[in-house]
Amino acid sequence: MRIDLHVHSTASDGTDSPAELMKLGVGAGLSVMALTDHDTVAGWAEAAAAVPEGLTLVPGIEVSARWLGAAPGIGLHLLAYLPDPDDPALAAALERVRDNRAGRAQRMVDLLRAGGIDVTWDEVLADAAGAPVGRPHVAQALIRRGLVGTVSEAFAPQWLGQRFRLPKDDIEVFEALRLIRGAGGVPVFAHPLAHKRGRVVPDRVIAEMAEAGLAGLEADHPDHGPAERARARDLAAANGMFVTGSSDFHGTNKPTGLAVETTTRASYERILEMATGARPVTLGGPGAAPPERT
Ligand code: AMP
Ligand code: FE
Numbered sequence: 001m002r003i004d005l006h007v008h009s010t011a012s013d014g015t016d017s018p019a020e021l022m023k024l025g026v027g028a029g030l031s032v033m034a035l036t037d038h039d040t041v042a043g044w045a046e047a048a049a050a051v052p053e054g055l056t057l058v059p060g061i062e063v064s065a066r067w068l069g070a071a072p073g074i075g076l077h078l079l080a081y082l083p084d085p086d087d088p089a090l091a092a093a094l095e096r097v098r099d100n101r102a103g104r105a106q107r108m109v110d111l112l113r114a115g116g117i118d119v120t121w122d123e124v125l126a127d128a129a130g131a132p133v134g135r136p137h138v139a140q141a142l143i144r145r146g147l148v149g150t151v152s153e154a155f156a157p158q159w160l161g162q163r164f165r166l167p168k169d170d171i172e173v174f175e176a177l178r179l180i181r182g183a184g185g186v187p188v189f190a191h192p193l194a195h196k197r198g199r200v201v202p203d204r205v206i207a208e209m210a211e212a213g214l215a216g217l218e219a220d221h222p223d224h225g226p227a228e229r230a231r232a233r234d235l236a237a238a239n240g241m242f243v244t245g246s247s248d249f250h251g252t253n254k255p256t257g258l259a260v261e262t263t264t265r266a267s268y269e270r271i272l273e274m275a276t277g278a279r280p281v282t283l284g285g286p287g288a289a290p291p292e293r294t
């Protein structure tokens with residue numbers, strides 16, 4: 001069975017609606033797909049209502065976190081599988097991150113305008129359409145101006161990669177782990193060694209995160225080369241964690257295809273065993289058992 005546990009919809013910075021993703025998942029031969037939008041559960045209901053025959057939906061969140069042991073802090077992403085979406089502490093923390101994303105994106109637009117680039121906050125907001133605003137939404141405005149050709153180009157250092165980038169006020173990483181576990185979710189460190197995205201946290205921090213409840217490392221990710229994948233496996237084994245593999249699909253906002261990386265059934269079962277917040281969704285509705293072993 002093919003399992004992809006990291007996928008974005010229009011509820012954050014992907015380009016396919018949650019319902020469209022469910023269809024794409026079947027088309028890509030998946031039997032399990034997690035919906036992991038940035039800092040929101042807004043896509044869960046639409047995805048759950050559109051789950052097709054043969055596909056299991058794992059509701060998740062990609063939580064924006066930060067390690068403050070370096071100055072400035074290092075941003076990192078925690079995939080939270082099957083948390084209780086109504087847990088008040090987690091919901092409140094995510095709402096703060098979303099509010100902060102909006103203020104930060106607005107300041108990035110101000111910075112662009114001060115640099116003579118005539119993008120507007122209104123068009124960025126319209127593009128996000130209620131989703132937590134991220135740099136891919138700002139990138140769309142740059143594409144419309146003909147300043148860059150693709151979202152990936154907009155992440156070059158002279159654009160949103162560095163010059164016009166502002167930090168987000170993310171959740172402190174050990175607080176994020178407490179919140180996710182407190183909501184019955186299973187935390188997995190997304191693309192933990194992806195150097196090309198920026199600084200990564202030292203190995204000892206990954207060990208401390210494991211002590212604090214981190215359950216797995218996303219070893220197979222498009223931003224990891226063979227060396228990072230091997231090291232993630234070693235780190236996971238050394239710290240009693242499992243590894244996952246996932247596409248981090250963002251529709252046309254990124255070149256990566258759905259299901260290009262996959263997770264083993266054994267790791268998926270570890271997630272199911274640990275999760276107490278929400279249940280996977282099948283056509284029979286939430287709470288149904290995982291598919292029969294084949
Ligand atoms: P933000 O959350 O606003 O900091 O923006 C980061 C998001 O932009 C990530 O979640 C990715 O979806 C996307 N992203 C990061 N780097 C790239 C890139 N090189 N090309 C396209 N999208 C990217
Ligand atoms: Fe994203």
Ligand code: FE
Nearest residue numbers: 062077190191
């Ligand atoms: Fe990420």
Ligand code: ZN
Nearest residue numbers: 006008062248
């Ligand atoms: Zn992601």
